[in-house]
Amino acid sequence: MTKLKSASKEKQRRGGPEAGVYIWKHKYLYLMLVPAIVYYLVFCYVPMYGVSIAFKDFNPMLGIIKSPWAGFETFEKLFGMEKFYSVFWNTIRISIARLIFGFPVPIIVALMLNELNHTGLKKVIQTIIYIPNFISWVVLGGILTSLLSMNSGIVNGIITALGFPPVGFLTDERFFVPTMVVSMIWKTFGWSTIIYLAAMAGIDQQLYEAATVDGANRWQRLWHITLPCIRSTIIVVLITRVGTLMQAGFEQIFVLYHPGVYGTADIIDTYVYRTGLQEGKFEMAAAVGLFKSVINFMLVVMANKLARRAGEEGIY
Numbered sequence: 001m002t003k004l005k006s007a008s009k010e011k012q013r014r015g016g017p018e019a020g021v022y023i024w025k026h027k028y029l030y031l032m033l034v035p036a037i038v039y040y041l042v043f044c045y046v047p048m049y050g051v052s053i054a055f056k057d058f059n060p061m062l063g064i065i066k067s068p069w070a071g072f073e074t075f076e077k078l079f080g081m082e083k084f085y086s087v088f089w090n091t092i093r094i095s096i097a098r099l100i101f102g103f104p105v106p107i108i109v110a111l112m113l114n115e116l117n118h119t120g121l122k123k124v125i126q127t128i129i130y131i132p133n134f135i136s137w138v139v140l141g142g143i144l145t146s147l148l149s150m151n152s153g154i155v156n157g158i159i160t161a162l163g164f165p166p167v168g169f170l171t172d173e174r175f176f177v178p179t180m181v182v183s184m185i186w187k188t189f190g191w192s193t194i195i196y197l198a199a200m201a202g203i204d205q206q207l208y209e210a211a212t213v214d215g216a217n218r219w220q221r222l223w224h225i226t227l228p229c230i231r232s233t234i235i236v237v238l239i240t241r242v243g244t245l246m247q248a249g250f251e252q253i254f255v256l257y258h259p260g261v262y263g264t265a266d267i268i269d270t271y272v273y274r275t276g277l278q279e280g281k282f283e284m285a286a287a288v289g290l291f292k293s294v295i296n297f298m299l300v301v302m303a304n305k306l307a308r309r310a311g312e313e314g315i316y
Helices: 002-015 019-025 027-031 034-055 073-079 082-102 104-114 119-134 137-148 154-161 173-201 205-213 218-229 231-242 250-256 259-265 268-278 282-309
Strands: none
Touching: 019 027, 034 073, 034 282, 073 282, 082 104, 082 173, 082 259, 082 268, 104 119, 104 173, 104 218, 119 173, 137 154, 137 173, 137 250, 173 218, 173 231, 173 250, 173 259, 205 218, 218 231, 231 282, 250 268, 268 282
């Protein structure tokens, strides 16, 4: 009780007139925050002024400031375009597929690795699954194109050798999205696996020892100890994933897609690239980007509120 009162007084003192004294006392710690603050100011907050392009009749020769205001005219044109709703649906569909099939994989792999008693084998597996995270989608795009080619790809070579017709993994709209989801999981699940393994490393081993003494088997220890102890980490990662639901993986799709699969693969980001850079409609691209950011923000707020109602702390 005394410690709580002391902490409360300390908190009040920091927020009072002596806050400056407290900051000066810990000036070196606050000084370490300066590079991060400058980074976010220069590269995140200052560029936000460019969002005003969405509300202007933008002319590159006049610049952002001198371009005349157009109000919500750009958004009216945007929501009146049939193509927009197509790419919006593609983005939602691909993102939900990535979330449903991709989110549980690193949790399952982390739980399996945590049960390994051979430390050397565990480290080797961690390294192998983590390596693809360092390979860019440009390189992986070339690898996937070579492996999945209908004429000379190894995968289709095996399929035809078994007596089946070749599959257009990258050319058929039916298989393009599943191919994107599987390749995304293969590339990214290693990073998330390490996050969950780090959370499991902080679990008190006495909990497992006590459960073993009480007769709990391996599955019961996993279900009643491991999962509850990393639940907060799972919730935080889930909230961040939900907050990026409108980002369906621009680099991956841009490297591998082509006009033949635009019907299912064309997402908001690729649409912004074509309209903004290739066609020069910068105000339209800014409007689409702003719309996507607002949706992502709303998703983060809702996901965090649901997490707090479920008894978790959330991200704020």
